[in-house]
Structures are given as structure tokens and as C-alpha cells.
Amino acid sequence: MISPLSIIGVAGLLCVLAYKYILYPAFGSPLSALPTAHPLCSITSKWFDRQILRQRELTTLFAAHQKHGPLVRLGPHEVSVVSLEGLRNIYTAGLEKHSWYAATFENYGTPNLVSTLEHRPHSVQKRMIANVYAKSYIQHSTDVDTLSTSIVFGRFLPLLQKYADEREHVNVMHLFQWAGIDFMTAYIFGTAHCTDFMDDREGREAYFKDWSKIRNFDNSGENSVVEGLCMKLSSATLAAQDQPQNNDIAGTSPVVLSKLYSQLQQKAKAEDNQLSQTDLMKRCASELLDHIVATHETFAITSTYVLYRMSLDPALQKKLRAELLALDPSVTPGAAEEGLLPSPDRIDALPLLNGIIQETLRLHAAVPVRQPRVVPEGGIMLHSHYIPAGTTVSSNAYSLHRQPEIFPRPSEWLPQRWMARDDRSPIVDSFPGPEVIRKWFWAFGSGGRMCIGSNFALQVIKLIIASIYTNFETSIIDDEGIEQSESFIAGPLGNKLIVQFVPLT
Structure with a gap:
């Protein structure tokens, strides 16, 4: 027979559990005053997790914010924020990253910028290479100019011409993945040691077969091709730098690797930290692999959507071509003979091209999902609500980019919304100007x-799109599967956009 004390003990335990996991989260927590995406969100995160599994994360978030405003509770300890105030108090203020980043983005068991959670060590490492990614540096870099000229005239346009001559139907998602990794590795390792995936079919197939396992969270094996490629390129580049100058080796400087490696050496020396060559290599490779993967994924997603939208509008292709042909030099076979590209600042200043890229990034952001941060000790105030320490807070580009009062007709792809009022068509004349909408741009x-x-x-995307529409028309053969990407990992990868390139006469 169960004793009365045991019954009282069990009842008391149930009361404590009910208070801790139901009553307090629903009625006593500072977050209880916030609206919820679903009534269950006040006591459990499982409802929202279910939406993620059903690939409804973004549409659920957007609908909840449209109904309830800038703050929406997603779980007992998680809040979604969609507002400029939220961006300022979460991201500009530098709240620490959620542990999810370390679990997802660390390479070789070694931290990098994306996986580093704390603000201070992130800032230290970022300063090591920030200057070589600055806009002014990139636009005036002879290395960037040389590698861009080599890749555009030596690889990309000849490949498109081959496709056009053979009337081949092209999966441009794959094409842009190859181009993205070739550009990025050329900037990181120099043109003497970079990939040539636009020509190296065996190498690219092995790499992206391995990458597809990683993307789908298949942890079988060691993913040796993806990690091995970055380590191999790093080793070969550093070994070549240690050799006496060899005039037979032509190419651009390994801009990013050289900068990162020297900065890590200086930091270790200043801290009297005896790092082995293996440790230095791992730190470099962890960081640089993240740059490579991020580039070939986001570059491919954005460029694919640009071709998707442009191929639906032949008239807009003609308008863009007229703008591109005004460049001197323009990206044409004649310029290829001279080995000249338009200056980056001239390409960057083209209003229609810029509007096309910005609007694609708005409507089809390559990373549209939540970017979680953790509220520090003492909590923060958001929209007059107290958010306690330990709460996960996040914003997302999908919802930010669809606020109807900022982006009227938000589901429509309208590049002219990004152009100055004198260059706009009547359809967007009453829309908020670029000076307003840029504040909400979060791609x-x-x-x-x-x-x-x-x-x-941005510079590479604009150059590639300029190269295409100066010389070719594009038309869609099969657009099955192209839809808004749900996450950085998934995106439209595995789907396809089949395009035909038709040379201009």
C-alpha cells in the first residue's frame, strides 16, 4: 500500500514541475506578455520545431509577425524580432551567438569567424583579414583585377560560348557553384593554386558529391574531399611561398591566406604561444574553408535567381544590355583580346544592374533564416518589453524584406524600387526610396x-551577370523546383534551373 507521505511527495513534485514548465512560462515569465506564434509556444518549442521540419519556418514567422507585430514568442525561451530596433539592440549591439553556430560551422575541430560565439575573440580574428575584404581594397586590387580578367575571359565566357554553340541546356545552379569556388579560391590562394572547377569535371564532381553529404547532415565518413581540398590548397600555397622566387610560376598573390597566416603568426608571437605548423594550418584552413563554402553556396543561389528572373523578362534583358554596352570597355570578345575589364566602380555604379542584384537578394536572400543570439546578463529592452538573460533572440531576412510598408507589393520582384526616383517607372514611383529601404536590407x-x-x-556577382547579358540572351528550358530557399543549408540546391544561352548577333 502506498503511504500518504509518498502520495504527498509525488503530488508535490508534480506541482513543482507544473509550475516550472507550464504555469511560470505561460503566466509568470517576463516573456508571457508577448504574443505567441501558437498558444503552445509559451510552454514548449516543439510546435515551432515541427514547422521547421515541415519547411514552414519562414512563412510561419512572416505570418506571425504580420499578425502580432515586431515581437513574437517562439518558445519558452525564444523570441523573434523584426524591426530596426531589434537589429540595433541585437546585432549592432553585439549580443553573443547561440551555441548552434559552434556545433554547425566549425571545421577541422578548430573555430573560425562564423563558429566563434564570443564577441571579443571574434573581433580579434576578424581584424586580421577585414581590410582585404573591404570594398575600397577589393575595387583597387590589382590581384582582383587580374584574377577576374583571367576567369571571365579565360574560363567563364568560353564555357558559355561552348554551351551556346552546342545548344546545350545548362543547369546554371551548378555552373555558378563552379564559378563561385573558382573566384574565391583564386582570391584566397592565388591563381597558381586555385581550383578550376569550370574545366576540372572530375575534381568538381568529387567535391560536390562530398559537399552534398555535409549539406544533408550525413556524417558518414570523414568528408575528406571538401576538407582535404582546402588543406591541400593551403599547404601548396604556403610551400610555394617558402621557396625561392620562381619566375616560372605566374599568378596572383594568395591575398587572404597570406594575410591570415602572417597575422596568426604575429598573434602567437605576441602572446608567446608556440603554435605548431599543424595548428597554424588548421586555423587557416578552418577559416578559409568557411569562406569557400559560403561563397559557392550564396553566390550560386543569388546568381541562379537572377537568371531565373531575367529569363522571364526579355525586355528587361535588353534594357540591362544597353546599360552594360555603355561601359568602356564592355565585357565583350573585343575587350578579351585586350585583356581589359570595366573598372569595378563603374560596374558598381550601374543603376539597373544594382537594382536587379539588390531586389534578387531581397526576395531570394541566400540566408533567409533566423540568426540566433543570446541575451546577456541583466537582460535587454525591446519595444518596451523586458527580455531576460539567456533568452534566444533572432531576426530573419525573409520577414524583414517583406514588410509591406517598407517594400510595397513585397512578393513581387521589382528592381526599380532600388533606383533613384528620376530613374524609376510609375509602378514604383510612390514606393519608399533607396535611402529608406536600404536600412531594412539584411541579406x-x-x-x-x-x-x-x-x-x-557583390563585385563578383555583378561582374558575372554583366558578362552574361553583354554577350548572351537567356531563356528557361525547365524551371521546375526553383522556389524560395528555406535555409542556408537547403536553399534551392538539388533543384535545377535549366537555361539556354543564345549568343547575340
């Missing part, structure tokens, strides 16, 4: 943790 994040490679990515 690369914001604050000290925003994407370090955004300037390089």
Missing part, C-alpha cells in the same frame, strides 16, 4: 558579425 546581416565577404561577393 548579409548587420553589425560586427555581418558577412565579411559581402563586398567580394
